[in-house]
Amino acid sequence: MTAIAHRPPRTTFRAEPLTCSLGAEVFDVDLGEVSRDDAQFEQLRELLIEHKVLFFRDQDITRAEHVALAEKFGPLEDHPVASSDPDHPGLVRIYKDLDSPAEHYENAFHTDATWRENPPFGCVLRCVETPPVGGDTIWVNMVEAYRRLPEHIKDQIAGLRARHSIEASFGAGMLTAQREALHARFPDAEHPVVRIHPDTGEKILFVNAFATHLVNYHTTENVRFGIDYAPGAANLLHYLISQASIPEYQVRWRWTKNSIAIWDNRSTQHYAVQDYWPAVRKMERAGIIGDRPY
Incomplete structure (x- = not known):
């Protein structure tokens, strides 16, 4: 009889809350692997519902893995103003440099795309390039x-x-x-x-x-x-x-290259702090189609 090979049990993710209101940094996780593993994804989704925004560092994943992870939550949406990566539809590039149009500011508290009848469920945002200092993002419960x-x-x-x-x-x-x-x-x-x-x-x-x-x-x-x-x-x-704008409802995240945030867009707002000019800040975001609010 052929022996059945058993996979070792998955390491349980470790989530450390960052404030009393919302947000947790998650350790012992490879998001590239999560994009291919249903059991790990379900654990991640439960943490997201609990903490509303999750943060990860040192996630050197590919764009294809980024998209695959977001698609496990649901279909992705495009954006009528911000451009998408040509090889990965739905992966929106938020690149800020000296040539960025002035009207494309981000520094207002907002829930993504509530101008849609069905605003996004949430987003997976990866830092491609960050200023040496500044460019943080704030989320609100x-x-x-x-x-x-x-x-x-x-x-x-x-x-x-x-x-x-x-x-x-x-x-x-x-x-x-x-x-x-x-x-x-x-x-x-x-x-x-x-x-x-x-x-x-x-x-x-x-x-x-x-x-x-x-x-x-x-x-x-x-x-x-x-x-x-x-x-x-x-x-x-x-x-x-x-x-x-009340600090007691907020968490603030300092970006580093290949850090990632996943947030529940239904229950949060966020604010991208634009204090880093003339430095460059490049982010890539996959937004997940949501339901109609009631």
Whole structure:
């Protein structure tokens, strides 16, 4: 009888939380191997749901492995403004150098692509080249941001919806015809101000820099006179968006070459700190198609 060869048990990943709110650095893992191993991937996915953003260092993986890892979460999406690697569709290149267009700033707290009807599930971002100092990224726990809102604000925003726009953000610096074409391709999306996480059932404060206005605020319960709506509704939206800037909800990551971040785009926001000019910063990101918020 032929002996059956048994594979040694996989080393359990070690995850060390980086703050009290979110984020963990993961050790004892080769993400190239995870891209080919379902059991390791499931462990990784569980850690992601728990910590909302995971960080890894010294991951010298290929672009094909990067794409394969992201695709284990789901199909990848392209980006209408940022360019993709020609050999790996869905792997978006975020390269910043002296020739980068000024309108392509990243330093605003945002959840990726909420201007889509189905914003991304999450992203896998790899550092290709980093400045000697600077260029960090900040992530924010928007579950915690909702949880710690005053109760009267929670009552006020229950059931409210907001409009999210690529035209008013990426399109703002384009020529009129280009901007209108972008809007025709991606009409403004409408999402609940408070969404439910489909895996955990948690409530998430779901407005960010792409949100332009509240669409169902102007009711007799909220508006007595004009000032209650303008600027009242705008002030409320700005207050909600500003919650992402509270340090107690944040984690900040210092990039090194071949470090990787994987985040749950449904429950977080992030901010790419642009403090490194004229140094070069090159990142490659695979965004995973998500579901429609409810």
